Amino acid sequence: MPSAIAVDLPSGSYQIQIAPGNLDALGSQAANLGLGKKCLVVSNPLIFKHYGERVLNSLSQSGFQVQSCLLPAGERYKTANSIQKIYDVALENRLERSSTLVALGGGVIGDMTGFAAATWLRGINFIQVPTSLLAMVDASIGGKTGINHPQGKNLIGAFYQPHLVLIDPQVLKTLPAREFRAGMAEVIKYGVIWDLDLFNQLEACPRIEQLRYVSEELLAEILQRSCQAKADVVSQDEKEAGLRAILNYGHTIGHAVESLTGYRVVNHGEAVGIGMVAAGAIALALDLWDKESLERQNVLIKKTALPTKLPKGIEIEAIVDSLQTDKKVKDGKVRFILPTAIGKVEITDKVPAEVIREVLGEMRSH
Amino acid sequence: MPSAIAVDLPSGSYQIQIAPGNLDALGSQAANLGLGKKCLVVSNPLIFKHYGERVLNSLSQSGFQVQSCLLPAGERYKTANSIQKIYDVALENRLERSSTLVALGGGVIGDMTGFAAATWLRGINFIQVPTSLLAMVDASIGGKTGINHPQGKNLIGAFYQPHLVLIDPQVLKTLPAREFRAGMAEVIKYGVIWDLDLFNQLEACPRIEQLRYVSEELLAEILQRSCQAKADVVSQDEKEAGLRAILNYGHTIGHAVESLTGYRVVNHGEAVGIGMVAAGAIALALDLWDKESLERQNVLIKKTALPTKLPKGIEIEAIVDSLQTDKKVKDGKVRFILPTAIGKVEITDKVPAEVIREVLGEMRSH
Structure with a gap:
């Protein structure tokens, strides 16, 4: 093994x-x-x-x-x-x-x-x-x-x-349950951006948040696939000149959410989960992928017991403003990684601010 | 030009x-x-x-x-x-x-x-x-x-x-005279470690510390030779795995002197001048080069009005101890760059502490 x-x-x-x-x-x-x-x-x-x-x-x-x-x-x-x-x-x-x-x-x-x-x-x-x-x-x-x-x-x-x-x-095995779920957010990310087979494997997994106790073998396989995905991408683009940016799927809005809540309310993986729900919805609003794929992604995120709504009290305008200080900004334009299918994404800096506002509006906690 | x-x-x-x-x-x-x-x-x-x-x-x-x-x-x-x-x-x-x-x-x-x-x-x-x-x-x-x-x-x-x-x-032209002399320490260094012609040119230069007012042409030529020397060395060894270390000629003891005097008594170039005098004397003590070469180096340093003695009040044991925290230490051994001729140096970690103490003792200010 x-x-x-x-x-x-x-x-x-x-x-x-x-x-x-x-x-x-x-x-x-x-x-x-x-x-x-x-x-x-x-x-x-x-x-x-x-x-x-x-x-x-x-x-x-x-x-x-x-x-x-x-x-x-x-x-x-x-x-x-x-x-x-x-x-x-x-x-x-x-x-x-x-x-x-x-x-x-x-x-x-x-x-x-x-x-x-x-x-x-x-x-x-x-x-x-x-x-x-x-x-x-x-x-x-x-x-x-x-x-x-x-x-x-x-x-x-x-x-x-x-x-x-x-x-x-x-x-x-000693990792707190919430931390394990947070890590699964990145695993799911590799499924969405790079590896359809991994995504299918995760979908088929009955007790995903318990995986570390259920099957040492399946866990090792999923670790191996996830590490391989990351290694593939960074090997092709060490300094984030191009391809590597796809690893930031879910991170653009995720970072803003983490930062605005003082890194105390949601952890990184939870923020990425929220960010993937947002990016997925933006991709749908821009007709880049279909409703069924978005639904499959969101079901998997929910099954892992990750949040899919914004934390309470966070202001949407604050998120939009915070995006401007992100490292991924280039000449004032915010770059988004958006899925075009499960296992495939594209990079764009052409997301209208209204679309971001609308998608985030739908993600408010009640 | x-x-x-x-x-x-x-x-x-x-x-x-x-x-x-x-x-x-x-x-x-x-x-x-x-x-x-x-x-x-x-x-x-x-x-x-x-x-x-x-x-x-x-x-x-x-x-x-x-x-x-x-x-x-x-x-x-x-x-x-x-x-x-x-x-x-x-x-x-x-x-x-x-x-x-x-x-x-x-x-x-x-x-x-x-x-x-x-x-x-x-x-x-x-x-x-x-x-x-x-x-x-x-x-x-x-x-x-x-x-x-x-x-x-x-x-x-x-x-x-x-x-x-x-x-x-x-x-x-607006640089304070002391700063100009300090820079000449590094220029002299390139002569000693790399470029005998540069050294000869400096020796032949009648008013070296006034060079910037005397001849724009000669100044540009000396800048060009010095930059070329540095570029040659770093191009062959970007991360200081080997050759690049020769640029630290005069810096081993120089850094210790700067640090122990709180960066307030001597400036970097002056410290390097002192360090070159020390390293030159160590090289002579170890029979690596001859007395005449050492003398030529020291005369050039003096002609540039750089100090050749340790600042007052500095303790020799403090210098020896300080050498241990230098970045150039490897497995506890202090590396020295020592000239074997004008225009040539070698790297060694085999300098007995007694030789360092003796050479520094000779360099005390009175």
């Missing part, structure tokens, strides 16, 4: 290793890469309580000098302050250019650790050990790293590729 | 354009590169007073929407706080991925602006318009960007290449 996916990029290639029990193989995998002696594991207290010891042991048994740095959990700590803490521990332990930062955690830990690795001594080695579904299938692959600015998500960051992404599906 | 040097790198190529009066050509050069409409010029108040208007005019006459952001002058402001200010202005003006940051200033402005460009929206366009000799021949070329950590210079940063380096030698 172990599988390895190669991500081949102009700036270097690396592997995504997926196997149950993989945490214990981290040390030997890292040793194979010929990295320097010093490793700093960055995590949050809860994740570290579950898996920290196994990861430290695995690394030190392979001869690494290991230290750890714990940061508070949550998107609202994805700040310059947290990066500063990583820098301070890096300095204290005299990390060198050949040293390695290991991100043990979800997307927030991965993004911050990656950005610290990208910017400490102008770049040191970096390994991703994602522990959330969201991080496994999305955040850990493709080299996007960064932090939030008080006025916008991920406004500060760098493209920086890891040397290895090591995935152990067994760790998903 | 205008000359263009190509810097060809795996991550992209760009030109160094050298010509008197070049400031007024910035707009048309930027337009030729097909950059997005928005430009943000980052500078300090003094430089901006001299050249800001010409630069803004040149850009706006070529159709760019231009804003400016002024930061206080000086190495001690090369901090995360200053970067935050650039981010804030970038956000306020809604810069986009296709927008451009223009660094108008010396090495400090260039390093910070480059780092902000590298990290805002995970990377936007970047143009260097160096106004100091140091920035022209060194800092603006090769993609090293970054800021200082309270405990060490340039510990935070990224490799990020500009789209263009535009040099106007005429601006050197």
Whole structure:
């Protein structure tokens, strides 16, 4: 069942290793890469309580000098302050250019650790050990790293590729149910934008939100397909010059919703679910795809127990305004990723503001 | 007299354009590169007073929407706080991925602006318009960007290449004399590590510290040779995996001296001058080169009115300890760049601490 996916990029290639029990193989995998002696594991207290010891042991048994740095959990700590803490521990332990930062955690830990690795001594080695579904299938692959600015998500960051992404599906068993569902939002996204077979598989899955307890095999297969989708896309477009933008399906409005609610009301996956419902409806309003496809997408989102309405109290004009500060804006035009069929999308900056307003109006919570 | 040097790198190529009066050509050069409409010029108040208007005019006459952001002058402001200010202005003006940051200033402005460009929206366009000799021949070329950590210079940063380096030698006429001499330290460095002809040319130059008033032609030629030396080296080794390290000749001890005196006593070029004297003496102590070559180097440094002794009050043990936090440390070993002849150096991590102590002891101020 172990599988390895190669991500081949102009700036270097690396592997995504997926196997149950993989945490214990981290040390030997890292040793194979010929990295320097010093490793700093960055995590949050809860994740570290579950898996920290196994990861430290695995690394030190392979001869690494290991230290750890714990940061508070949550998107609202994805700040310059947290990066500063990583820098301070890096300095204290005299990390060198050949040293390695290991991100043990979800997307927030991965993004911050990656950005610290990208910017400490102008770049040191970096390994991703994602522990959330969201991080496994999305955040850990493709080299996007960064932090939030008080006025916008991920406004500060760098493209920086890891040397290895090591995935152990067994760790998903300790993931809170809400986090698991959030990760499924990105899995569904790959179905809609890239992989019809994956979409069909998810539709056929009877207890999708319980998948991690039901079938280790099906879970590993879905992880593998999702990672492969992401790897395919980023391999063709590392720096988001074109194709890669399709991965932002559901993210344009999703980011605005997250940002306007202070990253406290909905999590990233939930925001993406809301964003996919919105983008799907925009695509229908523009006659890009049909009502049945939209319905299939939305049923799958609902079946995963993800929200399909805007959070209460959010103003539609605030969303429309917030879209202007999105990284995906080009010459003042907001870019949308819109499906044309299940498994296919197109990129457009020609969505009239009235259509956005109308679609969002329909998505108000009552 | 205008000359263009190509810097060809795996991550992209760009030109160094050298010509008197070049400031007024910035707009048309930027337009030729097909950059997005928005430009943000980052500078300090003094430089901006001299050249800001010409630069803004040149850009706006070529159709760019231009804003400016002024930061206080000086190495001690090369901090995360200053970067935050650039981010804030970038956000306020809604810069986009296709927008451009223009660094108008010396090495400090260039390093910070480059780092902000590298990290805002995970990377936007970047143009260097160096106004100091140091920035022209060194800092603006090769993609090293970054800021200082309270405990060490340039510990935070990224490799990020500009789209263009535009040099106007005429601006050197307003450079303070001490800054000009500091830049000559890097020019002398290229002579010692790479270009014997350049070294001979400098030796033959009767009033080297007055060069900018004496001969516009000779100045342009020396700029051109120096930029070419830097471009040659970084083109062969963008990320400092090997060869590029030779550019750090004089910098190992130089950085320690700068850092230990709080960046207030000696400027970067002066520190490099001191570092070259030290490295030259280490090379002699290890029998790598001869006394005559060392003497020729030191005479040239003195002729440029650069210091050759350690600043008063600095402790030798503090320097030796500080070397350990340098980015050039690998597995705990400090790497030195040592000359084997004028125009040639080698890299070694085998300098006994006693030799460092002895050489530094000889360099104490009395």
